[in-house]
Amino acid sequence: xxxYLVFVFWFLSCWSAVFFGDPAQAYERRSPxxxxxxxxxxxxVNIRTEQVLKRRNAPFxxxxxxxxxxxxxxxxxxxxxxxxxxxxxxxxDATGLVLTNAHVxxxxxxxxxxxxxxxxELQAELxxxxxxxxxxxxxxxxxxxxxxxxxxxxxxxMVGETVIAIGNPLGLGQSITTGVVSxxxxxxxxxxxAFAFFIQTDALINPGNSGGPLININxxxxxxxxxxxxxxxxxxxxxxxxxxxxxxxxxIRLGQLRxxxxxxxxxxxxxxxxxxxxVGGVLVxxxxxxxxxxxxxxxxxxxxxxxDGDPVESSAEFLSLLRTYAxxxxxxxxxxxxxLSKEVKLALATLPEDFAFAYTARVFGLQLAETRxxxxxxxxxxxxxxxxxxxxxxxxxxxxDGVQVSGQADLSRMVEDRIGxxxxxxxxxxxxxxxxxxxP
Numbered sequence: 001x002x003x004y005l006v007f008v009f010w011f012l013s014c015w016s017a018v019f020f021g022d023p024a025q026a027y028e029r030r031s032p033x034x035x036x037x038x039x040x041x042x043x044x045v046n047i048r049t050e051q052v053l054k055r056r057n058a059p060f061x062x063x064x065x066x067x068x069x070x071x072x073x074x075x076x077x078x079x080x081x082x083x084x085x086x087x088x089x090x091x092x093d094a095t096g097l098v099l100t101n102a103h104v105x106x107x108x109x110x111x112x113x114x115x116x117x118x119x120x121e122l123q124a125e126l127x128x129x130x131x132x133x134x135x136x137x138x139x140x141x142x143x144x145x146x147x148x149x150x151x152x153x154x155x156x157x158m159v160g161e162t163v164i165a166i167g168n169p170l171g172l173g174q175s176i177t178t179g180v181v182s183x184x185x186x187x188x189x190x191x192x193x194a195f196a197f198f199i200q201t202d203a204l205i206n207p208g209n210s211g212g213p214l215i216n217i218n219x220x221x222x223x224x225x226x227x228x229x230x231x232x233x234x235x236x237x238x239x240x241x242x243x244x245x246x247x248x249x250x251x252i253r254l255g256q257l258r259x260x261x262x263x264x265x266x267x268x269x270x271x272x273x274x275x276x277x278x279v280g281g282v283l284v285x286x287x288x289x290x291x292x293x294x295x296x297x298x299x300x301x302x303x304x305x306x307x308d309g310d311p312v313e314s315s316a317e318f319l320s321l322l323r324t325y326a327x328x329x330x331x332x333x334x335x336x337x338x339x340l341s342k343e344v345k346l347a348l349a350t351l352p353e354d355f356a357f358a359y360t361a362r363v364f365g366l367q368l369a370e371t372r373x374x375x376x377x378x379x380x381x382x383x384x385x386x387x388x389x390x391x392x393x394x395x396x397x398x399x400x401d402g403v404q405v406s407g408q409a410d411l412s413r414m415v416e417d418r419i420g421x422x423x424x425x426x427x428x429x430x431x432x433x434x435x436x437x438x439x440p
Contacts, residue, residue, distance in 0.1 A: 032217045036164055037176055039219030041116050043091040043149035044212060045098055046168040047138075048121065049108035088167035088212030089113065089138065090149050090221060096140030097252065099244060100211030101226050102129045105136050113140060115147075116174050128251030132323055133196075134226055135244055137251045149213055152220035154199060154240035157184040162217050163201050165225050165236070167209030179203030179236075185310065186237065195317055196324075197310065198237035199223045205236035214238040243324050250326050259416045260325050260348040261355070263291020265363075266315035266419075269303055280313035281305050281336065296346035299337065306334040319419065322348075356412040359419070364439045366391065374398060374406045377428070389437045391428060398434075399427035 087104030091097065098113060105111055105126060112121040122142045129136035140146065157163075161181045168174060179202035186200040199214065205225045214223035223238030250257045267285035282304040287293050304312060308331055312318040325331060327350040335342040352358075360366045365384020368375050375397040380387045397405060400414050401424045418424065423438040 033162070033164060033178055036215055036217050036219035037166070040149050040164075040213060040215045040221070041166060041174065041176075042147035044166045044174065045089045045091060045113040045115055046174070047087040047089050047098075047100060047104055047124075047211060048112045048114070049087070049105055050110040050112075051107050086168060086208045087210050088208065088225070090211075090213040090224070091140075091146050092148060092151070092221075092248075094145040094148050096124075096142065096144050096146050097127070098124060098138040098140065099224060099248075100136050100138060101224060101239075102131050102134045102136040104211040105129070105138065106131075111138060113138070128255035130247060130251065130257045132190075132320075133243065133247055133257070134239065135224065135247060135251065137248065149215070149219075149221045151241045151245065152216055152218070152222050154184065154222045154242045157181050157199065157216070157222060159183065163199075163203055163222065164215050164217075165201070165203040165205055165209060165212065165238075166215065167206070167212030167225060175206065175209065177204040177206075182235075184240070188237065190320070195320055197240065197243070197321075198226070199240055201236055201238065203236060205238075246325055246329060257323070258327050259351045260322060260327050260329070261291065261351040262322060262331070262346065262348055263288035263293035264298060264304075264318075266304070266318050268315060282312050282315055282318045292346040292349050296344050298333070298335070298344060298346070301337075302342075303336040304333055305336055308332050309334075319417075351412070351416060356408065356415040359415050360411070364424075366397075366439075368397060368411065370407045375411060385439050389439065390435075391426070391437065392430065395428040395430050397426060397428055401425050 087100060089098040089100035089104070092099045106129075108126075111124045111126065113124050114121045122140050124138040124140050127137040127139050159181055163179060163181055165177045165179070166174065181199060181201055183200040185197045187195050188198055190196045199222070201214065203214070205227070209225045210227075212225045213221050214225055216222050222241050224241070224244060225236065225238050227237045247257055264284055265286035265288070267283040269281050269283045284293075284298060284300055284302040284304065287298055287300055304318060306312060307318065307321050310321060312321060322331075325348055327348050330345055330347050333344045333346070335344055357368055360368055361381065365381035365386040366377055367379040367381070369378045370376075373396055377386075377391060377393055377395040377397065379393055380391055399405065400411075401418055403410070403414050403417075405411050405414055426437050426439055428435050428437065
């Protein structure tokens, strides 16, 4: 009888494992990737945006001459239609703050997010964004608390380390891909002369994954998925979370990034210097008075080799890297002074309100004033390059280096973007005629 009961018990246990699953076997299959995804997935959201666009359609068709088509199109009333796009994001605060890419929500008139455990969409509002760093912060309008994904340190990543990308490709629902880190500081060009650092991974980042989290094997946030190379298979890039941490404060409090001010006017090193070294550097051409750089002891003719350990090879690279910091933050510069190496730490400041006017006067010899007409030359400094190329008092400055300027705000943005860049091309108007002039 006992043998019979033992046999029945064994038979039932075997077939129950077949039909209902064996908890012990399920536990054995729970890999570190499974555990990391289970930890991180609740904080990942799908983002859907709507953009209202207006377009004029010609009321009549069939004209052979495109002039008539354009003529009737202008007469037709504009028609509105809605364009939708999809992306991903990650909740970084229990109140409902969501971190994503700026290009995911760019020009959106409405933003909706959906959590993984709910098919219901929640409306969100834009808190702040910055196109240069391609980061944006949203706020879910519904009350929390919401699940949060804790950040790690991206500078501690190891090449070959396993990483996991989570997102919402093509609107199909949550998608998970795994890969390894190929580089934790891959330098890529982002605009003319500028660059940014990314985490490079072979974890697939499909359309719609943008803005979603890149996590480590511990289920911690290490990056924001942002780009793929269409010409290559299995190469993706993510914004390091260390960069996001630096700018989050300004994005949340102010809605945008404040330009940091170091007081260093960068320039290019000579050809002989580059030929004698494996990497270039950035020449300090000027140090603004009473600036963080002056107080830290930076001197004219110093050569900046690295910023916080990241090598810089041109003034554009130095400025693009500097823009990923906020005022009040500290940076570490590796300098070469003559043949001596020096390490300097300085605390960044905010760009002085009147800095743009002082900069153009000191560097180009132009004293500008904002008027109803726009930016007018009040005075040309004697012996300056501006005087040599023929700029006169009363001239109207309408464009600098291809960027239209009409007031102090435009001038400040131009100087912020091009500080230290020379020569600059000015378009001035005099007596109804325009003149293009280059000022080094």
